[in-house]
Amino acid sequence: MESRKLFVVAQRTFIVIAVLVGSLNLGLMAINKTNASQTSEKETENSKATTAETGVSQRMVAFKQTLLASWKQEAKSKGLLPTTPPQFRGATLKEAKLAKSDKKVIALTFDDGPVPNYTEKILDTLNKNNAKATFFVVGGNLQLYPAIGKRIVDEGHTIANHTWHHWYHRMSPKVAASEIDNTSDLIFKTTGVKTNLFRPPGGIMNNGVVAYARKKKYVTLMWSVDSIDFKQPPAEVLANRIVKGATHGGIVLMHDGGGKRPRTVEALPKIISRLRAKGYSFVTIPELLEMQDKQEKEEKLATEKKQ
Numbered sequence: 001m002e003s004r005k006l007f008v009v010a011q012r013t014f015i016v017i018a019v020l021v022g023s024l025n026l027g028l029m030a031i032n033k034t035n036a037s038q039t040s041e042k043e044t045e046n047s048k049a050t051t052a053e054t055g056v057s058q059r060m061v062a063f064k065q066t067l068l069a070s071w072k073q074e075a076k077s078k079g080l081l082p083t084t085p086p087q088f089r090g091a092t093l094k095e096a097k098l099a100k101s102d103k104k105v106i107a108l109t110f111d112d113g114p115v116p117n118y119t120e121k122i123l124d125t126l127n128k129n130n131a132k133a134t135f136f137v138v139g140g141n142l143q144l145y146p147a148i149g150k151r152i153v154d155e156g157h158t159i160a161n162h163t164w165h166h167w168y169h170r171m172s173p174k175v176a177a178s179e180i181d182n183t184s185d186l187i188f189k190t191t192g193v194k195t196n197l198f199r200p201p202g203g204i205m206n207n208g209v210v211a212y213a214r215k216k217k218y219v220t221l222m223w224s225v226d227s228i229d230f231k232q233p234p235a236e237v238l239a240n241r242i243v244k245g246a247t248h249g250g251i252v253l254m255h256d257g258g259g260k261r262p263r264t265v266e267a268l269p270k271i272i273s274r275l276r277a278k279g280y281s282f283v284t285i286p287e288l289l290e291m292q293d294k295q296e297k298e299e300k301l302a303t304e305k306k307q
């Protein structure tokens with residue numbers, strides 16, 4: 001939440017300073033004009049003013065660079081389009097391929113929200129445990145509960161596209177396009193995030209939506225661990241299933257919406273603490289993609305050195 005507030009504050013500060021510098025420049029131009037037709041005494045003042053102007057413009061350049069860096073960081077954490085490594089655009093992934101490491105990572109993902117109660121409780125647990133997750137939202141739900149959608153992003157999680165209606169049936173290219181486009185448009189209007197992460201409802205690959213997602217260079221995200229939480233097993237069973245299936249670079253499928261989810265809510269603190277005990281930390285999907293990209297680049301470099 002803090003980083004987003006800072007971002008907004010920085011943006012406003014930038015605008016105010018830009019306006020101030022703009023008026024200062026106009027003022028200096030006016031002084032310069034007057035000075036041109038006056039004595040050499042005034043010219044000294046004029047040169048002082050020019051020095052001041054140079055100082056201000058240098059500081060402006062530095063300030064702009066700082067702002068740009070913070071915007072890039074903001075964009076990265078949210079998974080904006082230009083920051084997704086190109087090899088993943090239009091691709092389908094069920095996990096990240098990462099080399100063995102003591103520092104294991106895993107991505108928790110929640111589908112079918114946002115909804116009152118369950119999504120909110122899941123966010124509470126994630127925040128309390130300082131864990132980040134990815135939420136594949138349904139457009140229709142986001143329209144009903146925009147404040148919860150905003151909360152997802154404000155609290156540092158990633159929001160992603162899970163179509164508007166959550167339909168399973170075969171769709172014409174036009175309908176598939178509206179299912180995905182309308183959801184992404186609403187995500188952008190509600191949260192400011194331009195997502196290019198997509199998960200097909202029911203994991204169905206051949207009803208037209210994935211074809212459209214590919215065409216539009218979305219990353220289609222499947223999963224490596226299915227919690228089967230929609231069947232509402234006891235929280236203990238749910239937690240054990242996920243911990244047992246966990247792998248470094250894995251993606252866990254859970255649900256915050258689409259039905260009653262008290263078991264998922266109940267299991268989440270257990271899942272987090274048991275996976276942490278096994279050395280896992282929790283990353284968002286964009287972070288996971290970035291890690292694989294980094295590793296691929298390092299491997300490529302190592303191969304080139306050998307040759």
Ligand SMILES: [Zn+2]
Pocket residue numbers: 111112162166200201202258
């Ligand atoms: Zn779903």
